[in-house]
Amino acid sequence: MQALHALPDPEALAQSVSEQDFSAVAKALNLLDDRRPDARQRAARLLAALPKQRLHNAGHLVGLTGPPGVGKSSLTAALVRVWRKRGLTVGILAVDPSSPISGGALLGDRLRMLSGGLDASVFIRSLACRGEFGGLSAEVWPMSLVMLAAFDIVLVETVGVGQKEIDVSKLTDTTCFVAQPASGDSIQFLKAGIMEVPHVLVVNKADVGIAARKTLSELRATLQPPSHAEDWRVPALAASATTGTGIEALADSLEAHRIWLVAHGLLAPVRQRFQAEWIIKRLLEEFGRFGIEMLGGQPRLLSSLVEAEGPPFEQYDTLRQRLLGRWRD
Amino acid sequence: MQALHALPDPEALAQSVSEQDFSAVAKALNLLDDRRPDARQRAARLLAALPKQRLHNAGHLVGLTGPPGVGKSSLTAALVRVWRKRGLTVGILAVDPSSPISGGALLGDRLRMLSGGLDASVFIRSLACRGEFGGLSAEVWPMSLVMLAAFDIVLVETVGVGQKEIDVSKLTDTTCFVAQPASGDSIQFLKAGIMEVPHVLVVNKADVGIAARKTLSELRATLQPPSHAEDWRVPALAASATTGTGIEALADSLEAHRIWLVAHGLLAPVRQRFQAEWIIKRLLEEFGRFGIEMLGGQPRLLSSLVEAEGPPFEQYDTLRQRLLGRWRD
Numbered sequence: 014m015q016a017l018h019a020l021p022d023p024e025a026l027a028q029s030v031s032e033q034d035f036s037a038v039a040k041a042l043n044l045l046d047d048r049r050p051d052a053r054q055r056a057a058r059l060l061a062a063l064p065k066q067r068l069h070n071a072g073h074l075v076g077l078t079g080p081p082g083v084g085k086s087s088l089t090a091a092l093v094r095v096w097r098k099r100g101l102t103v104g105i106l107a108v109d110p111s112s113p114i115s116g117g118a119l120l121g122d123r124l125r126m127l128s129g130g131l132d133a134s135v136f137i138r139s140l141a142c143r144g145e146f147g148g149l150s151a152e153v154w155p156m157s158l159v160m161l162a163a164f165d166i167v168l169v170e171t172v173g174v175g176q177k178e179i180d181v182s183k184l185t186d187t188t189c190f191v192a193q194p195a196s197g198d199s200i201q202f203l204k205a206g207i208m209e210v211p212h213v214l215v216v217n218k219a220d221v222g223i224a225a226r227k228t229l230s231e232l233r234a235t236l237q238p239p240s241h242a243e244d245w246r247v248p249a250l251a252a253s254a255t256t257g258t259g260i261e262a263l264a265d266s267l268e269a270h271r272i273w274l275v276a277h278g279l280l281a282p283v284r285q286r287f288q289a290e291w292i293i294k295r296l297l298e299e300f301g302r303f304g305i306e307m308l309g310g311q312p313r314l315l316s317s318l319v320e321a322e323g324p325p326f327e328q329y330d331t332l333r334q335r336l337l338g339r340w341r342d
Numbered sequence: 343m344q345a346l347h348a349l350p351d352p353e354a355l356a357q358s359v360s361e362q363d364f365s366a367v368a369k370a371l372n373l374l375d376d377r378r379p380d381a382r383q384r385a386a387r388l389l390a391a392l393p394k395q396r397l398h399n400a401g402h403l404v405g406l407t408g409p410p411g412v413g414k415s416s417l418t419a420a421l422v423r424v425w426r427k428r429g430l431t432v433g434i435l436a437v438d439p440s441s442p443i444s445g446g447a448l449l450g451d452r453l454r455m456l457s458g459g460l461d462a463s464v465f466i467r468s469l470a471c472r473g474e475f476g477g478l479s480a481e482v483w484p485m486s487l488v489m490l491a492a493f494d495i496v497l498v499e500t501v502g503v504g505q506k507e508i509d510v511s512k513l514t515d516t517t518c519f520v521a522q523p524a525s526g527d528s529i530q531f532l533k534a535g536i537m538e539v540p541h542v543l544v545v546n547k548a549d550v551g552i553a554a555r556k557t558l559s560e561l562r563a564t565l566q567p568p569s570h571a572e573d574w575r576v577p578a579l580a581a582s583a584t585t586g587t588g589i590e591a592l593a594d595s596l597e598a599h600r601i602w603l604v605a606h607g608l609l610a611p612v613r614q615r616f617q618a619e620w621i622i623k624r625l626l627e628e629f630g631r632f633g634i635e636m637l638g639g640q641p642r643l644l645s646s647l648v649e650a651e652g653p654p655f656e657q658y659d660t661l662r663q664r665l666l667g668r669w670r671d
Contacts, residue, residue: 195524340668
């Protein structure tokens with residue numbers, strides 16, 4: 014029993030992860046999910062041992078979000094086929110309580126359907142929603158880092174109409190919102206400014222015809238053109254996971270946004286900022302606004318974290334210890 | 343200038359509020375919104391001076407929620423007409439960033455339209471979303487108490503597809519969700535368990551015909567029948583703010599839920615629990631999970647707050663001081 018439950022050596026594990034060893038990636042994600050103190054320490058060492066160059070400047074973190082029933086899973090399967098054809102490795106992190114990947118009534122059926130399209134070289138990890146982080150588990154960020162060390166593309170699938178607070182857009186380089194034909198609610202949320210504008214908009218089930226075209230033109234009318242020529246122009250596309258229409262174009266648009274980020278020197282800063290915000294959000298959850306004030310306030314904390322550039326668990330633990338030291342038992 | 347900005351006497355203000363003096367209600371809400379220490383103290387005294395009997399056992403806190411564009415404001419106006427005809431006094435608290443009441447592009451037009459139907463005896467207060475409390479301002483609960491002391495019906499209007507975390511259902515006796523015809527997203531959210539099941543469901547724009555009837559039967563199919571005969575059975579209704587169809591029936595359903603709460607001795611306990619949860623949520627925001635643990639943990643804190651039955655600001659401040667006392671400067 015001892016041997017079965019032994020915690021892995023973090024540095025060796027990090028090495029195997031960056032060699033795209035699937036079982037190492039799975040072990041690394043389990044380690045991040047393990048709350049025991051010894052596991053926490055090893056998880057911190059694992060994250061510190063991941064190749065910095067990859068985490069800062071390589072790969073592509075793609076967020077796919079949209080209401081349940083919109084066909085995110087079939088779209089994911091179709092996208093993965095295109096990416097694999099282009100020779101890219103793919104990891105999927107499914108954080109969707111209604112997703113057939115992460116659970117739900119249709120689990121068995123849909124997974125079989127999916128596996129028809131996914132070859133053995135696609136890594137899938139599902140993550141139940143735990144009610145923290147406005148629906149997004151606190152582990153999504155460190156797990157994304159591990160997968161980024163292993164794969165060319167890391168797709169994070171979440172449910173939502175993109176309310177700012179439960180938004181994957183604070184975790185991924187490129188956010189893609191999937192709407193369905195005649196999905197009035199989503200357009201209304203976008204118009205009302207309740208929904209964060211994604212980097213790419215796609216209307217799925219384009220084979221439905223008129224409804225899809227109508228939704229597409231409504232979405233296009235909602236989008237503001239960028240105020241500077243240099244700014245990213247949000248594309249709104251139609252696609253059909255069923256017929257395969259528009260999937261290549263969707264993959265192209267996602268890649269175009271990554272290229273735009275790289276060309277403007279934004280990839281590393283954007284990720285550094287996500288990490289700083291992730292740390293502050295965890296501190297807020299554990300110690301509240303009062304704790305953040307004790308650490309000098311949010312703006313100062315944010316910029317010092319972005320500058321320091323350490324691995325996430327180490328940065329977090331340093332600040333945590335500083336706060337605990339000021340508490341009278 | 344001194345006289346203009348002088349803070350009101352809280353006990354006299356509470357008295358005027360309970361006599362339905364509109365300008366006193368407005369002053370009381372301003373006081374709750376005032377962050378200065380002196381104002382905070384007076385706000386605490388105001389809440390403590392409100393008639394307990396009314397806050398615990400009288401009036402009706404109704405939550406109206408739904409995606410933007412669904413016609414919540416026109417429905418509100420139509421409902422208010424029915425309530426007024428029945429001799430009830432009404433206060434409206436609009437917490438909706440896209441609402442024509444609380445702001446938005448159509449503010450002027452819609453308010454004029456509304457005022458055509460609203461007589462002078464309806465009190466309206468709009469509250470901008472402040473990003474705290476998952477979109478619901480921390481002031482909504484104390485403001486609801488003030489309005490409850492003044493009016494028979496307090497309607498809290500919020501935007502949302504009812505995600506559990508940004509839900510008005512933790513603040514009002516009766517929650518009514520407004521769907522629009524062909525609003526696939528909402529039904530999917532309900533099915534997926536992401537949306538809290540409301541007490542009353544209404545499809546607005548029933549004049550649209552087939553689409554409304556189809557949405558209504560889909561919603562009805564989604565609702566589980568209650569497991570006990572005693573349980574509340576969620577009604578799904580069709581209404582049209584434009585033609586007035588179904589508005590009387592909607593008002594009846596809301597009232598039926600209040601009567602059900604009273605008959606089961608639930609009105610006071612439900613409100614007491616909302617207040618306890620409101621206090622814990624504020625403590626979580628200020629001091630995090632760590633703070634709650636230091637106060638004995640959430641379950642114990644919740645039951646002690648429900649038992650103690652004090653006014654909200656006093657209960658909060660006592661716990662706050664206990665935490666601050668253990669912090670080293």
